[in-house]
Amino acid sequence: xxxxxxxxxxxxxxxxxxxxxxxFLRYPFEALGAVVVLGVLFAGIFLxxxxxxxxxxxxxxxxxxxxxFLWVLAIGAYGDVAGDVAADASWGTLERHYLxxxxxxxxxxxxxxxxxxxxxxxxxxxxxxxxxxxxxTLELDLxxxxxxxxxxxxxxxxxxxxxxxxxxxxxxxxxxxxLVNFVLAGLIAAPLVGNDLLLALPLVQGSAxxxxxxxxxxRLWEFxxxxxxxxxxxxxxxxxxxxxxxxxxxxxxxxxxxLGDY
Amino acid sequence: xxxxxxARDRPRSTETEHxxxxxxxxxxxxxxxxxxxxxxxxxxxxLSKTFGSDEDAVTAVDGVSFSVERGEVVGLLGPxxxxxxxxxxxxLGLVVPDEGVVEICGEDVSTDxxxxxxxxxxxxxxxxxxxxRLTVRENLEYFTAISGEDPAAVRDRHDRLLAAFGLRAVAxxxxxxxxxxxxQKSSIASTLARDVDVAFLxxxxxxxxxxxxxxxxxxxxxxxxxxDVAILLSSHDMDTVEEICDRVVIVDDGEVVVDDxxxxxxxxxxxxxxxxxxxxxxxxxxVDRDVAVEAVTELDGRVRFDVTADSDAVYxxxxxxxxxxxxxxxxxxxxPDLETAFRxxxxxxxxxxxxxxxxxxxxxxxxxxxxxxxxxxxxxxGA
Numbered sequence: 001x002x003x004x005x006x007x008x009x010x011x012x013x014x015x016x017x018x019x020x021x022x023x024f025l026r027y028p029f030e031a032l033g034a035v036v037v038l039g040v041l042f043a044g045i046f047l048x049x050x051x052x053x054x055x056x057x058x059x060x061x062x063x064x065x066x067x068x069f070l071w072v073l074a075i076g077a078y079g080d081v082a083g084d085v086a087a088d089a090s091w092g093t094l095e096r097h098y099l100x101x102x103x104x105x106x107x108x109x110x111x112x113x114x115x116x117x118x119x120x121x122x123x124x125x126x127x128x129x130x131x132x133x134x135x136x137t138l139e140l141d142l143x144x145x146x147x148x149x150x151x152x153x154x155x156x157x158x159x160x161x162x163x164x165x166x167x168x169x170x171x172x173x174x175x176x177x178x179l180v181n182f183v184l185a186g187l188i189a190a191p192l193v194g195n196d197l198l199l200a201l202p203l204v205q206g207s208a209x210x211x212x213x214x215x216x217x218x219r220l221w222e223f224x225x226x227x228x229x230x231x232x233x234x235x236x237x238x239x240x241x242x243x244x245x246x247x248x249x250x251x252x253x254x255x256x257x258x259l260g261d262y
Numbered sequence: 263x264x265x266x267x268x269a270r271d272r273p274r275s276t277e278t279e280h281x282x283x284x285x286x287x288x289x290x291x292x293x294x295x296x297x298x299x300x301x302x303x304x305x306x307x308x309l310s311k312t313f314g315s316d317e318d319a320v321t322a323v324d325g326v327s328f329s330v331e332r333g334e335v336v337g338l339l340g341p342x343x344x345x346x347x348x349x350x351x352x353x354l355g356l357v358v359p360d361e362g363v364v365e366i367c368g369e370d371v372s373t374d375x376x377x378x379x380x381x382x383x384x385x386x387x388x389x390x391x392x393x394x395r396l397t398v399r400e401n402l403e404y405f406t407a408i409s410g411e412d413p414a415a416v417r418d419r420h421d422r423l424l425a426a427f428g429l430r431a432v433a434x435x436x437x438x439x440x441x442x443x444x445x446q447k448s449s450i451a452s453t454l455a456r457d458v459d460v461a462f463l464x465x466x467x468x469x470x471x472x473x474x475x476x477x478x479x480x481x482x483x484x485x486x487x488x489x490d491v492a493i494l495l496s497s498h499d500m501d502t503v504e505e506i507c508d509r510v511v512i513v514d515d516g517e518v519v520v521d522d523x524x525x526x527x528x529x530x531x532x533x534x535x536x537x538x539x540x541x542x543x544x545x546x547x548x549v550d551r552d553v554a555v556e557a558v559t560e561l562d563g564r565v566r567f568d569v570t571a572d573s574d575a576v577y578x579x580x581x582x583x584x585x586x587x588x589x590x591x592x593x594x595x596x597x598p599d600l601e602t603a604f605r606x607x608x609x610x611x612x613x614x615x616x617x618x619x620x621x622x623x624x625x626x627x628x629x630x631x632x633x634x635x636x637x638x639x640x641x642x643x644g645a
Contacts, residue, residue: 008410015407023395026436091394092387095356101380101410257313257322257348257357260386 009110012102016114024118035122039129042068046134061134062215067188069127069214070207073149074156074184076119081112081160082177085167094168095260104250105243108164116157120149139217147220148213152206154235156184158242159202165242165249168259202238205230302365303381303460303492304330304353309362310516311348322348323359324516330492330509332459335483337507337524338496341608345516346496350462353494354384367459380410384462385453388469389445394438398429398448401437402455409456416457423451427481443474450478454485463495467502475499479506504528504600514608527603536576537596539566543588555579564591 024031045064049057057064085108088094097111098104131138159180166173187203199205209231212218220228253259309326312319323345330336340346351357353364355371355378364371369378383405385391392401402420403413413420424430427447432440437448446466453461466482467475483506486493497503503510503524510527512520520527545558545565557568565588569576583590 011407011410011412015404015413019393019396019400019404022400026395092390093393095354095384095386096391096405097408098356099354099379099382099384100408101376102408103376107408251358254356254358257311257351259351259356 008102009106012107013110013113016107016111017117020114020118031118031122035125035129038072038122038126042126042130043133046130061136062138063211065127065130065134065136065138066211066214067207068130069123070149070152070188070203070210071185072123072126073119073153074188074203075181076122077112077116077153077157078160078163078180078184079177080115080119081108081157082163082167082173084108084111084115085164086171089167089171089260092260098250098259105247108246109161109243112157112160112164116153138214141213141217141219144213144218144220145210148206148209148231151231151235152203152210155202155206155238158235158238158240159184161239161242162245162249165246168246169249169253169256171258199230200234202234205234301332302329303332303334303367304494305363305365306349306353307363309349309352309359309364311352311357311359321516323352323513326362326513326516326518328511328518328521330460330494332492333487333490334509335486335493335495335507337503337510338494338513339503339510339604340513344513344608346513347464348516349513350384350386350464350494350496354382354462356386381459382461383409383453383456383458384464385449385466386462386464387449388465389442389449391449392437392445392452394445395436397434397436398424398440398451399433401448401452405452406455411456416455419457420455423454423485426485427451428477443470443478446470446474447478447481450482454489454491458491460492460494463493465497465499466495467497467499475502482506500599500601500604510600512604512607520607524600528600536569537566537592537594538569538579538583539564539591539593540583540588541565541591543583543586568596 045068046057046061049064085094088097097107100107102110130136163173163177163180166176184203187201188207190198190201190204190207205227209218209223209227212223213220250259306329307327309323310321311323312321314320326345326349328336338346338349348357352359352362353371355364355375359372364378366378367381369381371378393404396404399420402423406413406416406420421430424433427450429444429447429451432444432448437445440448446469450463450466453463463482467478470478479502482493482495485491486506495502495507507524509523510520511518539561541564543565545560545567555567555569557566559566559568567579569579
């Protein structure tokens with residue numbers, strides 16, 4: 001018996017990523033479907049916006065592209081955890097993920113992280129499509145973009161984990177999740193004027209920093225320390241709160257005997 | 263019991279237990295292999311779980327205790343709502359019990375689940391329980407990896423499993439493309455893909471045709487013996503339980519009512535039991551005499567006597583019938599099976615939703631051989 005010690009975590013991550021990649025390659029139509037749907041959605045926003053707003057759209061197109069890129073990442077980070085839990089519950093595989101030496105939380109986190117990796121690929125492809133479609137150029141300094149994007153989506157990821165817990169407990173929380181989808185879009189677009197409390201909300205600070213990085217070419221080390229601290233604080237904070245909610249939910253589900261029921 | 267030759271050949275526990283209805287605590291030393299004893303892989307003690315509160319409270323499990331040794335296959339049986347599923351899920355920590363201790367290879371599931379889960383896997387959802395869009399081998403590898411083992415290092419074990427379950431030819435086929443029986447086998451194989459010491463199998467033969475079920479039973483039996491795995495299985499299929507289980511734990515109303523070897527359980531009902539059907543006699547005239555008649559059934563001009571006794575009693579009944587000029591129609595020897603034993607113990611028509619599946623040779627009387635207050639009270643080990 002080889003115990004699941006710290007050396008096992010990379011293996012766990014490899015296994016869940018491998019499963020994602022295998023399914024991605026085995027069912028490319030499904031994966032492409034998501035890209036096509038979101039691509040068409042963006043084209044609709046862009047073309048519709050240009051027809052209606054003309055110059056105003058042209059002036060803000062860079063912001064729209066960055067916002068769209070972040071939104072694709074955020075809905076992936078947020079929606080996939082709960083979606084994954086619901087799918088596992090319906091397939092009858094959820095309880096097997098509970099019975100591992102890693103613990104339920106770490107396994108689901110690993111699975112969600114694997115999904116997030118695929119979403120970075122989707123978001124990258126969609127960003128390229130958006131840039132080509134709009135004829136826009138952005139600063140794509142990965143050293144800045146990646147850490148900012150990771151901490152930004154971490155807050156959405158935290159909300160997703162909380163919803164994963166609620167899914168374990170209540171099974172179907174789809175309508176609530178759709179509502180939160182809209183809220184996330186709103187937070188990405190939230191104007192940062194006047195109210196610093198807004199910065200405590202998920203995505204808001206990250207969205208602002210990502211706009212500055214990608215539109216204005218601000219480098220990671222050029223951001224104010226306080227701004228970065230808020231970015232990291234909200235990212236890690238929402239992640240921890242989400243994990244706490246998840247833990248409480250799965251504990252209650254086990255007390256009620258509904259874990260794995262679907 | 264010629265259907266279980268392989269079980270007879272295997273070493274088994276010399277312990278035969280008869281637990282009181284309250285599911286009393288097991289002796290602490292049962293967890294200790296001791297001299298010559300078997301190693302207990304799963305120990306469940308005083309497990310209780312009540313769902314809801316106040317007037318809505320339902321006690322699903324009430325002081326359940328049992329254990330499973332390495333290499334032993336134990337069947338968990340019970341009528342619908344008896345508490346089997348809650349027992350299994352509580353034993354695994356998937357349901358938090360109100361009381362009780364569960365140890366898997368000596369590790370407490372409640373206080374140290376992650377250590378306990380190094381030793382256990384469960385097939386709770388039959389042929390589901392695995393990813394249908396992955397191949398059979400990918401499932402084995404995936405569930406091995408998420409338990410912390412390196413799939414590449416145990417490829418030999420996986421190869422042996424695939425061969426044992428007849429899955430080698432379809433190892434690289436997606437599970438969704440397989441037949442129901444193959445899916446079920448793949449699911450069990452993925453459950454045993456890790457180096458487990460304890461495996462829970464819920465309904466392993468559900469939905470399989472006779473031939474596939476037969477084959478699967480043999481394969482489970484072989485693997486339990488070969489890998490020294492403790493298997494706790496629940497099943498509606500009495501043939502499965504009778505054929506592959508060393509021991510049976512029957513729960514009813516949340517309590518353990520029987521914990522005994524299959525042989526001992528069947529042996530209770532194997533004491534000479536005969537059924538005589540005659541014409542031309544009043545039943546009461548016979549049963550009032552000194553004849554051990556188990557049950558009397560009147561059947562359209564005939565009378566059926568069920569006799570469970572030694573041969574003297576049968577001869578006495580024969581003489582009595584002869585004296586009264588009864589015309590003998592048939593004499594049958596009643597062969598016991600687990601279904602009959604189960605029904606006698608639980609007063610149920612059959613495990614779970616089965617009804618009317620048992621043979622009509624079941625006794626009709628209220629008292630049954632070897633039973634006392636609905637508890638099997640055989641002494642010593644069975645055949």
